[in-house]
Amino acid sequence: MEPKHIILGLMxxxxxxxxxxxLLVTIKKPDRNLWIASAVLLALFYLGFVLCPWVRHTPAWQGL
Structure with a gap:
């Protein structure tokens, strides 16, 4: 296994x-600004989705 794959897996x-x-902290504290929380959660979700090896190795993603 290449070190690149290990580092990306850890990330x-x-x-x-x-x-x-x-997400859990946002649900627990009702005084949070939901607009900011949703933007942070969306960014984290997108980053986690992009780092997923299943997504990175698909032909559609390779063609981008």
Missing amino acids: EAVVWYFFIYY
Whole structure:
């Protein structure tokens, strides 16, 4: 396994961890600004989706 794949896998795990953490903190604290929280969650979700190896190795993604 290449070191690049290991690093990308670790980055993906960290991004998904922060996504779940931020989601749970946002649900727990009702005084949060939902516009900012939704933007942060959307960015984290998109980043986690892009880092996923299943997505990166599809022919459609390779053609972009």
